[in-house]
Amino acid sequence: MSELLQKLSSLSGREYSLLETLVRAQFLEGGQLLRWVQQIVDDRLALAEAYLKHAQACDLQRDAECRQAISRAYYATHHAGRAVVYAVRRRDVATHEGVIVEVGQILGEEAAGVMHGLHRLRNQVEYELYLLRLDLRAEAEAAVAQASELLSRCRAVVSGRRGVIVETARKQKSPVVEMCVDFHELEQAIQEAFVAALGEEQVLDVHVSRFPHEYGALVLLRDKPSADATAVALEQEERFRTAGIPVGILVRQARGKAQTFER
Numbered sequence: 001m002s003e004l005l006q007k008l009s010s011l012s013g014r015e016y017s018l019l020e021t022l023v024r025a026q027f028l029e030g031g032q033l034l035r036w037v038q039q040i041v042d043d044r045l046a047l048a049e050a051y052l053k054h055a056q057a058c059d060l061q062r063d064a065e066c067r068q069a070i071s072r073a074y075y076a077t078h079h080a081g082r083a084v085v086y087a088v089r090r091r092d093v094a095t096h097e098g099v100i101v102e103v104g105q106i107l108g109e110e111a112a113g114v115m116h117g118l119h120r121l122r123n124q125v126e127y128e129l130y131l132l133r134l135d136l137r138a139e140a141e142a143a144v145a146q147a148s149e150l151l152s153r154c155r156a157v158v159s160g161r162r163g164v165i166v167e168t169a170r171k172q173k174s175p176v177v178e179m180c181v182d183f184h185e186l187e188q189a190i191q192e193a194f195v196a197a198l199g200e201e202q203v204l205d206v207h208v209s210r211f212p213h214e215y216g217a218l219v220l221l222r223d224k225p226s227a228d229a230t231a232v233a234l235e236q237e238e239r240f241r242t243a244g245i246p247v248g249i250l251v252r253q254a255r256g257k258a259q260t261f262e263r
Contacts, residue, residue: 009092010094011091013091019033030207030208031184047079051073054068055069066136066139066140070118070122070140071126073140074115074143077114077146077147081115083154084106100115118146186217190217191206194221197228198229198232202221205254206218207220215247215248219233219251219252221251225252233250
């Protein structure tokens with residue numbers, strides 16, 4: 001599993017699109033792909049936290065440890081930024097400047113500016129012998145504080161990814177929200193609603209497809225769809241449509257006759 005996660009953690013956008021194609025062709029279960037993504041994001045955030053703790057533990061009375069604190073603070077933001085990019089864009093960005101640019105697009109230019117400043121300062125303390133114009137202790141204290149604040153923002157983005165489907169859509173003027181909906185997160189949101197109503201043993205899988213003017217969700221159940229399943233489908237359709245995400249939900253028995261609903 002660790003080797004698989006290592007390869008998945010450095011996916012390009014094109015490679016992730018290929019995995020989505022496998023999901024739509026039912027060669028790969030969408031929920032499993034989402035769990036892998038979440039694991040990679042969580043592990044990247046944990047690494048960022050470890051770097052931050054290292055920075056916070058440095059003795060800032062010593063110049064050498066001030067340098068370490070600045071360096072570790074920067075790498076905390078670097079890995080937290082990569083976690084956010086992977087969570088939002090479903091791809092990795094390995095270069096320092098690339099991560100900063102992507103973070104700026106997601107979190108705003110202020111966050112990118114913090115990372116850029118820490119990156120420049122990290123280069124100074126790592127490679128320059130004499131730092132005559134720097135107050136190392138003050139710079140280290142500021143770097144640790146900035147890294148801590150940025151990590152908090154990154155954690156908030158990651159933890160709120162499921163809610164971003166609805167919350168982002170509310171801000172959209174257009175009824176078609178191509179950019180804010182992640183297939184697997186939409187699938188998971190629908191699956192969680194059906195599991196809560198019908199029980200985990202009944203809900204086998206959920207598949208989402210994109211059509212010109214709406215998303216279509218196919219919910220596969222173990223047994224023939226009941227009145228409760230119909231009600232859940234209509235409730236979820238209304239939930240997402242109210243949020244600005246047009247979704248049509250079809251419920252059917254996994255190996256039985258399709259169950260359709262009047263709209």
